[in-house]
Amino acid sequence: MTATIGKTTCPYCGVGCGVNLTIPNSSTESVPPVSGDLNHPANFGRLCVKGSSLAQTLQSDDRLLTPIVKGESVSWESAVGTVSDKIAQVVQDHGPDAFAFYLSGQILTEDYYVANKLAKGFIGTANVDTNSRLCMASAVVGYKRAFGSDTVPCNYEDLELCDLLILVGSNAAWTHPILYQRMAAAKKQRPNMKIVVIDPRETATCDIADLHLAIKPGSDAAIFSFLLQHSAQTGILDNDFIAQHTNGFNDALKQANESTPNLVSAAKFSGVSEQALMRLAHWWEQTEKTVTFYSQGVNQSSSGVDKCNAIINCHLATGRIGKEGTGPFSITGQPNAMGGREVGGLANQLAAHMDFATPGAQDLVQRFWQAPNMATENGLKAVDLFQAMEEGKVKVVWIMSTNPMVSLPDTAQVRRALEKCELVIVSDCKAHTDTTALADVLLPATGWSEKDGTVTNSERRISRQRGLLPAPGDAKHDWWAICEVAKKLGFQSAFSYKGVHDIFAEHAALSTFENNGKRDFDIGYFSQISKLEYDGLIPVQWPVPKGKPEGTKRMFEDGRFFTPDGRAKFVPIVPTLPINEPTSEWPFMLNTGRVRDQWHTMTRTGDAALLTKHTDQPYVEIHPKDARQLGIEDKTLVRLTSPYGEALLKAKVSRAISPGNVFAPIHWTQQFSNAAVVSNLIPQVVDPLSGQPESKHAQVKLEAVTEV
Ligand code: SF4
Numbered sequence: 001m002t003a004t005i006g007k008t009t010c011p012y013c014g015v016g017c018g019v020n021l022t023i024p025n026s027s028t029e030s031v032p033p034v035s036g037d038l039n040h041p042a043n044f045g046r047l048c049v050k051g052s053s054l055a056q057t058l059q060s061d062d063r064l065l066t067p068i069v070k071g072e073s074v075s076w077e078s079a080v081g082t083v084s085d086k087i088a089q090v091v092q093d094h095g096p097d098a099f100a101f102y103l104s105g106q107i108l109t110e111d112y113y114v115a116n117k118l119a120k121g122f123i124g125t126a127n128v129d130t131n132s133r134l135c136m137a138s139a140v141v142g143y144k145r146a147f148g149s150d151t152v153p154c155n156y157e158d159l160e161l162c163d164l165l166i167l168v169g170s171n172a173a174w175t176h177p178i179l180y181q182r183m184a185a186a187k188k189q190r191p192n193m194k195i196v197v198i199d200p201r202e203t204a205t206c207d208i209a210d211l212h213l214a215i216k217p218g219s220d221a222a223i224f225s226f227l228l229q230h231s232a233q234t235g236i237l238d239n240d241f242i243a244q245h246t247n248g249f250n251d252a253l254k255q256a257n258e259s260t261p262n263l264v265s266a267a268k269f270s271g272v273s274e275q276a277l278m279r280l281a282h283w284w285e286q287t288e289k290t291v292t293f294y295s296q297g298v299n300q301s302s303s304g305v306d307k308c309n310a311i312i313n314c315h316l317a318t319g320r321i322g323k324e325g326t327g328p329f330s331i332t333g334q335p336n337a338m339g340g341r342e343v344g345g346l347a348n349q350l351a352a353h354m355d356f357a358t359p360g361a362q363d364l365v366q367r368f369w370q371a372p373n374m375a376t377e378n379g380l381k382a383v384d385l386f387q388a389m390e391e392g393k394v395k396v397v398w399i400m401s402t403n404p405m406v407s408l409p410d411t412a413q414v415r416r417a418l419e420k421c422e423l424v425i426v427s428d429c430k431a432h433t434d435t436t437a438l439a440d441v442l443l444p445a446t447g448w449s450e451k452d453g454t455v456t457n458s459e460r461r462i463s464r465q466r467g468l469l470p471a472p473g474d475a476k477h478d479w480w481a482i483c484e485v486a487k488k489l490g491f492q493s494a495f496s497y498k499g500v501h502d503i504f505a506e507h508a509a510l511s512t513f514e515n516n517g518k519r520d521f522d523i524g525y526f527s528q529i530s531k532l533e534y535d536g537l538i539p540v541q542w543p544v545p546k547g548k549p550e551g552t553k554r555m556f557e558d559g560r561f562f563t564p565d566g567r568a569k570f571v572p573i574v575p576t577l578p579i580n581e582p583t584s585e586w587p588f589m590l591n592t593g594r595v596r597d598q599w600h601t602m603t604r605t606g607d608a609a610l611l612t613k614h615t616d617q618p619y620v621e622i623h624p625k626d627a628r629q630l631g632i633e634d635k636t637l638v639r640l641t642s643p644y645g646e647a648l649l650k651a652k653v654s655r656a657i658s659p660g661n662v663f664a665p666i667h668w669t670q671q672f673s674n675a676a677v678v679s680n681l682i683p684q685v686v687d688p689l690s691g692q693p694e695s696k697h698a699q700v701k702l703e704a705v706t707e708v
Helices: 076-094 109-123 137-147 156-161 177-189 204-208 220-233 239-245 249-259 263-270 274-286 304-317 337-343 361-369 382-390 411-420 478-488 500-512 531-535 609-614 624-630
Strands: 004-009 018-023 034-036 099-103 128-130 164-168 194-198 211-213 290-294 327-330 349-351 396-400 423-428 441-444 453-456 461-465 588-593 619-622 637-642 645-653 661-665 698-704
Touching: 004 461, 076 099, 076 396, 076 423, 076 441, 076 478, 099 109, 099 382, 109 128, 109 337, 109 349, 109 361, 109 396, 109 453, 109 478, 109 500, 128 382, 137 304, 137 327, 156 177, 156 290, 156 327, 164 274, 177 204, 194 204, 194 274, 211 274, 220 249, 220 263, 220 274, 220 304, 239 304, 249 304, 263 274, 290 304, 304 327, 337 453, 337 500, 349 361, 361 500, 382 411, 453 500, 500 531, 619 624, 619 637, 624 645, 624 698
Parallel strands: 099 128, 099 396, 164 194, 164 290, 194 211, 290 327, 396 423, 423 441, 588 661, 619 645
Antiparallel strands: 004 018, 018 034, 453 461, 588 698, 619 661, 637 645, 637 698
């Protein structure tokens, strides 16, 4: 008998590559268990090292196999009873906002949908936030301010079709490797294509760059403020597009003229040479087909939303949007950060891309869900949520598939919050993470290859993650656990689904309910989807309205946006620097990010021996001049201290970083060594509009460690 091949989607980054998982039918068969799906439009058969090592993560000695309450293994029935009784009690005694979900871009759209429905429609709280807040919340608000909707205009093909590709705050070579490979291949095929990297560090992505602007950390908006001003001065504005499809251009240009009146001021603000900035400006001026690709370096900032709008302004002003090879293109970090956005998985969203502030949306969603206890206003965003927990306002939190003890800023505060919370419920595949250690209730979850549902990648493409392998022990799907608790709380009919396809169909029906073509997110074509059709779902880019099963490759081709008057909006931008700039006491700026072969807090990638070879130790990158002054040698221990905590890391002395700056990867957890947890150092400073933490910029001081 030959092996069975199941098609699914990689669980790591927001590229969303298609994966073939081979399930041998006999132990003697030797077939590669994981390969890239040749037909998936994200990767066409390619996989990066993380994706191709997935088979090594399928067996774990640390699987959570039964529900555990206060340290004792219990039945699901008992655990569901404990959870639902406590939720009912705190809601009765303290109101619905005493409960919160803290979700993850790792869970599937259907999991997100039922969590959001239970909290916002039935318990009555909008306290549903997610670790995606740490990854792309600023991009969401930037799009909404400009387009009236959270809509990514481009697709991956545009990265290959453009003649100028500007990567801002993205080390795609390590964080989105398959997109990087596609960019590199396009550049090889068309050597005249220009690639510019705007990043304080010289990263691996610079290998394919024609120009690297090593900007002062956080100064990105000044570059785009200058490009807007330069576009006007050089006559490359698309005046017809501005007149017919936008509002607010004059105010945005006036601000750009004031903020960055000339090349000298822009170069000075951003810390780059005038020649280098002018080179970018010339290429921008001469190249119609331009894509600006941005990620966490832009988003994880106290002015992340403004940076996004500074980028979008330039594209609107030159009409470089809605056409092949053009557009502002934000890339998400997680496999389903986008799917969470679609169902309302952020505390300020309602459902189906509607917010609490969307006129008529609360009433519409309430009628659709027939919801008895509809939340009426925004809930708490991630950092605020954990602060409210420490203040005793949030008394029950259900954390799903994420490890906030390592990923949220200011670990000491997160610990205090979880210790104060009366009931911490954690759904996870793993028994031991830094967060499960603080849980009162542990619920065993299915993991990748067992979970069944959909994810949406960074180009709006919905793909299936398929349950191909049996769940071990008592592990259950997250959507099932949420529905069991909902039913126990008395909401039987609204949470009695026939299967995961039924949840997807309901989500699709809500997206088209009384829509009248007014919303960007419409997948109404799937509102009657059968189990068979769902099982065979082919990757497709939304919108997929009724009558358009092929989906939508590129947005805004007709120049119509989702604002009330259909026009995109320019936002005047004042470039600013990070809130916590270096001082004499804290003389270094810490930048954080990822290494090539690890993912988040290593709960999965840490199981693959191959993946630890690339970088086996946490480290801090430091410029040779700074290292010399501090008496720090390569590979020796360094103590980093910030006003919030400290970390001990090995020095990596490198010219890739500028003097006065240091870089450390985020992955290592307390299980490796408490001293290696970089989030110890990060302040809970957030963008005021998006609530996204400024994780890329923290003040620190450094000292060589002679004794530990
Ligand atoms: Fe997975 Fe991202 Fe690598 Fe693709 S690029 S295989 S989605 S980690």
